Amino acid sequence: xxxxxxxxxxxxxxxxxxxxxxxxxxxxxxNEGESVGLIGMTGSGKSTLLQHIxxxxxxxxxxxxxxxxxxxxxxPDLMRLRKHVGMLFQYPEYQxxxxxxxxxxxxxxxxxxxxxxxxxxxxxxxxxxTGLDWEEIKDRSPLELSGGQKRRVAIAGILAYSPDVLxxxxxxxGLDPAGKKEMLDLIxxxxxxxxxxxxxxxxxxDEIAEYCDRVIVLDGGKxxxxxxxxxxxxxxxxxxxxxxxxxxxxxxxxxxxxGIVLPHDILTEDALVNALKEYFLKGGDHA
Amino acid sequence: MRNVAFGQYYPTDSPIHKLDPRTKLFAGAIxxxxxxxxxxxxxxxxxxxxxxxxxxxxxxxxFQVLKTVKSIFAIxxxxxxxxxxxxxxxxxxxxxxxIKITVGGLLYSxxxxxxxxxxxLSTSLITLTxxxxxxxxxxxxxxxxLKYLRFPVHDVAIIMSIxxxxxxxxxxxxxxxxxxxxxRGAKFDVGGPLxxxxxxxxVLIPLFVSAFRRADELAFALxxxxxxxxxxxxxxxxxxxxxxxxxxTLCLALFLTVVIFLRLGFFGLL
Numbered sequence: 115x116x117x118x119x120x121x122x123x124x125x126x127x128x129x130x131x132x133x134x135x136x137x138x139x140x141x142x143x144x145n146e147g148e149s150v151g152l153i154g155m156t157g158s159g160k161s162t163l164l165q166h167i168x169x170x171x172x173x174x175x176x177x178x179x180x181x182x183x184x185x186x187x188x189x190p191d192l193m194r195l196r197k198h199v200g201m202l203f204q205y206p207e208y209q210x211x212x213x214x215x216x217x218x219x220x221x222x223x224x225x226x227x228x229x230x231x232x233x234x235x236x237x238x239x240x241x242x243x244t245g246l247d248w249e250e251i252k253d254r255s256p257l258e259l260s261g262g263q264k265r266r267v268a269i270a271g272i273l274a275y276s277p278d279v280l281x282x283x284x285x286x287x288g289l290d291p292a293g294k295k296e297m298l299d300l301i302x303x304x305x306x307x308x309x310x311x312x313x314x315x316x317x318x319x320d321e322i323a324e325y326c327d328r329v330i331v332l333d334g335g336k337x338x339x340x341x342x343x344x345x346x347x348x349x350x351x352x353x354x355x356x357x358x359x360x361x362x363x364x365x366x367x368x369x370x371x372x373g374i375v376l377p378h379d380i381l382t383e384d385a386l387v388n389a390l391k392e393y394f395l396k397g398g399d400h401a
Numbered sequence: 402m403r404n405v406a407f408g409q410y411y412p413t414d415s416p417i418h419k420l421d422p423r424t425k426l427f428a429g430a431i432x433x434x435x436x437x438x439x440x441x442x443x444x445x446x447x448x449x450x451x452x453x454x455x456x457x458x459x460x461x462x463x464f465q466v467l468k469t470v471k472s473i474f475a476i477x478x479x480x481x482x483x484x485x486x487x488x489x490x491x492x493x494x495x496x497x498x499x500i501k502i503t504v505g506g507l508l509y510s511x512x513x514x515x516x517x518x519x520x521x522l523s524t525s526l527i528t529l530t531x532x533x534x535x536x537x538x539x540x541x542x543x544x545x546x547l548k549y550l551r552f553p554v555h556d557v558a559i560i561m562s563i564x565x566x567x568x569x570x571x572x573x574x575x576x577x578x579x580x581x582x583x584x585r586g587a588k589f590d591v592g593g594p595l596x597x598x599x600x601x602x603x604v605l606i607p608l609f610v611s612a613f614r615r616a617d618e619l620a621f622a623l624x625x626x627x628x629x630x631x632x633x634x635x636x637x638x639x640x641x642x643x644x645x646x647x648x649x650t651l652c653l654a655l656f657l658t659v660v661i662f663l664r665l666g667f668f669g670l671l
Contacts, residue, residue, distance in 0.1 A: 130465075131412055170580045193586060201584040209581040211606040221603065225586030257610070271585060 116279055116311050117144040117167060122176035124162055124335075136162040138335040140176075144279075147310045151326035151343070153317070155356065159335040160315050164281050167313075168201045181278070197226045200277030200309070204284050206268030210256035215241070215267050218256050222275045233274070240274035241267070243308065244300060262293040266300070273304070279311045280304070286321065298325055323347065323360035323381035331355065348378040362386040411529045416645055417459040418530045422539030424646040425527045431653045432523035435660045436516050444663040445515045451656045452522055459530055469525040470518055477517050484510040533565035535638075542640060555634070563619070571612060578607050 124137040136159045144150055154160050165171045166178050169185060169192040178185040183195045203209065212218035216234065219241055223233035241248045244266040251259070256267055265285075272280070285301065286294040302325060305312055316322050322329060323343045331339040331346070333355060339346055346352065347363045359367075362383055366376050376389045412418070417425075432448075439445055456466055470477075490505025528536070541558035548554050579589070582603045589600050 165580065168580075168584050170583060193588075196584055196586055201581075203577065203581045203584070206581065208611055209578050209603075209607050211582075211603045221582075221587075222585040225588070275586070 115143055116146050116148075116181060117313075118177070118179040119143065119163075119166075120177040120179075122163070122166060122173075122178060124159075124166070124171065124174055126162075135335050137166075140332070140335075140337045142330060142337060142340050144311060144313065146278075148328055149305060149311075149326045150313045151322035151329045152313060152315045152332070153319075153322060153329060153357065154332035158332040160332055161283065163332065164201065164283060164313070164315065167281060168199050169195045170201075193226065197275055198277055199279045199281060200272035200275070201281040202269060202272055202283060202285060204287060207256075207261065207264035210264060210268060210271075213255060214253050215256055215259075216252040218267060219271045219274050222271055226275045228275075236274045236276070237270070240270040243273055243304070244270045245296075246270070262289060262296065265289070265293075265297065269300070273308060277309060279313070280309045282312065282314045284315050284317065286316070286318065294321075301325065319347070319358055319360045320362075320382075323362065343381055344379045347381065409528070410532050411461050411465060413460040415458060415460040415530070417455065417526075419645060420530075420649055421640055421642055421646045422531050422535040423542055423640060423642070424649050425531055426536070426539050426543060428649065428653055429524050429527050431657050433520060435657055436519045436523075438657075438660050438664050439516070440512070440664055442512070442515075444660050445512065445519070447656070447659050447663060448519050449515070452519065452526075455526060459526065461526075461529055466522060466526065466529065469529075470521055473517060473521050477514055480513050480517065481510045484513055534562060537562040537565065538636070538638070538640060567612075567615070570615070571608070574611055575604065575608055578604050 120141050122137050122140040123135070126132070126134045126136055138159075140159075140163065152160050152163070162171065166173065166185070167180060169190065173185045176186070180195055181198055183190050183198070185195075210218050212221060216237060219237035220230075220233040223236045224230070228236060238248045238252075241251065246263065246266050251263070251267075256264060259267065269285075280301075282301065286297050289297060298321060301312065301314070314322075314326060326343060329339065329341060329343050329346050330337060331352075339350060341350070343360075347359055352359070360381055362380050362385065365386060366378070366380050369376060374393065376386075376393060380386050380389050432452075435448055439448055456463055485502060485506055486500045488503065488506035488509045489501055490503055490509065492504045493501050494504065494507075495502040531539075537558050540561070541554060544552070544554045544557070583589075587600060587603055589597065591597075592600070
């Protein structure tokens with residue numbers, strides 16, 4: 115078990131007129147190798163939840179355990195926790211600060227105790243993993259890179275200290291469609307090679323459907339669904355959450371109204387095309 | 402989302418909140434005057450009684466108001482220490498070299514504490530009961546006469562309100578960047594002063610970059626809407642001096658008169 119969360123409750127500004135319950139009795143756990151999608155409207159408590167997993171907010175009520183680090187104990191080892199759990203914030207390009215890409219990517223590894231040559235080696239590996247050319251980019255200022263490149267550098271800055279869990283807060287926000295696709299493919303390939311456990315926050319249900327094998331839905335600080343994308347999009351009524359269903363799911367549902375019944379596990383464009391091919395090859399009757 | 406800062410606007414539906422910001426700024430001036438006119442414990446009793454009534458009327462929990470004193474704790478401490486040891490008046494209780502503790506010194510230090518606390522409490526009541534926008538509006542009106550001296554009153558007001566508007570945004574941004582760097586293993590509370598100052602760079606640099614970016618975007622947005630600060634602009638919320646403000650002003654006048662009379666010893670009556 116990588117992450118275990120039990121009865122987690124968090125209130126901002128307790129006993130003031132600005133009091134707000136951000137998390138309300140949230141319980142779930144994440145196993146090694148899982149790709150979990152976290153969805154919910156703005157203000158549903160996603161960010162607060164993620165910050166707890168990285169020990170960035172002081173735990174007030176409930177339990178958070180990441181590997182063997184128990185945050186409900188006194189003085190948990192936060193540095194070790196943060197080395198294990200790499201967290202990419204929203205718009206991570208705004209946190210780049212060093213003069214050169216090299217120095218910025220080396221910031222994490224050095225903080226976590228690596229020696230300089232070691233850190234540089236790790237930085238080189240991480241930057242190459244994200245698909246950038248190390249020799250070409252290492253001495254440039256992060257400020258003069260393009261948006262997509264900056265984001266890759268930010269991800270490299272996290273991969274450089276080889277975390278075991280990756281938390282991504284809207285990794286595709288603000289990128290153009292091609293940039294989005296590249297980012298998602300990068301995350302998918304990272305899952306195969308470097309970090310197997312990933313938690314992704316996204317507002318794009320197509321991304322969730324394609325890249326996650328489990329979804330957790332928060333609403334008003336409460337965990338309301340913890341299920342597979344197939345079940346969430348086909349069985350549950352999510353209209354109240356103002357979620358757009360993935361395009362493939364919408365097409366399957368529309369076809370069903372016209373009498374073309376396809377299996378209820380289609381989540382992606384590719385799966386839909388294959389299912390349709392099979393349907394028509396078998397000579398499924400249509401009006 | 403942050404925990405409430407000291408003296409930050411505290412919304413309730415009290416008559417004090419509904420006062421014209423100009424009245425509240427005026428009240429601030431009166432309180433400052435009263436704090437310096439007062440020179441006896443009786444006068445401070447009057448000041449605190451008045452303050453207490455205002456807090457009750459404002460419906461703000463007393464401890465929220467009292468919390469604001471924390472911010473000047475160090476100043477109070479230093480001035481009390483200086484006065485206890487160096488104010489030489491009345492019976493000497495303890496002496497060493499040139500340092501003496503006297504009865505007069507102790508009494509005077511007590512008054513200093515009361516005066517400083519009163520200044521902070523009464524002025525923070527203004528910020529607790531009015532939004533930053535209201536305050537800039539009020540200030541702008543007070544500064545209007547300076548227009549005749551070619552002082553750009555409206556420009557200054559808009560600069561102030563933009564600055565105030567962006568304080569929470571920048572605080573939030575600081576929070577976010579701090580968290581992001583902490584997630585990358587940054588430590589802000591170890592080492593000597595130099596190491597700590599250096600540790601802040603990964604937060605300060607992105608913060609400045611983003612502040613400039615925001616300023617640029619805001620300037621474009623103002624330009625795109627043909628913003629022009631010099632022409633006569635109307636207000637969305639027109640300030641009105643109403644019966645509440647009249648009552649408040651009268652109360653303030655009465656309060657200041659009492660404090661002045663206490664200083665003058667009620668012309669020998671007391």
